[in-house]
Amino acid sequence: MTYICLQCNMAEAIPLNVVRNFDAMDNGDPMVPPQFACEECGGGMYPEYYKGLHGYEYKIIDVKK
Template sequence: MGCKIVEKVPKEVVEYFDMMDDGDTSIPPRFSCESCGAEMYPKDYIGLHGEHYKI
């Protein structure tokens, strides 16, 4: 489940991870939490492929 830490990640970094991910475009770019290792997702992001991710 994770530690629920909220982290501000610059949009350029999210876009970089989005660009480097060749996987499923229905899943937003993911990051690993530095505190607990759980996956982190952007809360509201329009991906490079036009997908709107709102969690």
């Protein structure tokens, strides 16, 4: 699946099973998807599209202006 940096727009492919593992270990806010840091600028990355283990859907268009 694809994560996109909210600061520099760089796209990074992250294996779905890696995201799932993060999601499964995450006891935090279910409204927030598993977080990764951009390798280019260190900014926060957001999934292009991801449906989490708890049924929440995360879309880049919801957070990006």
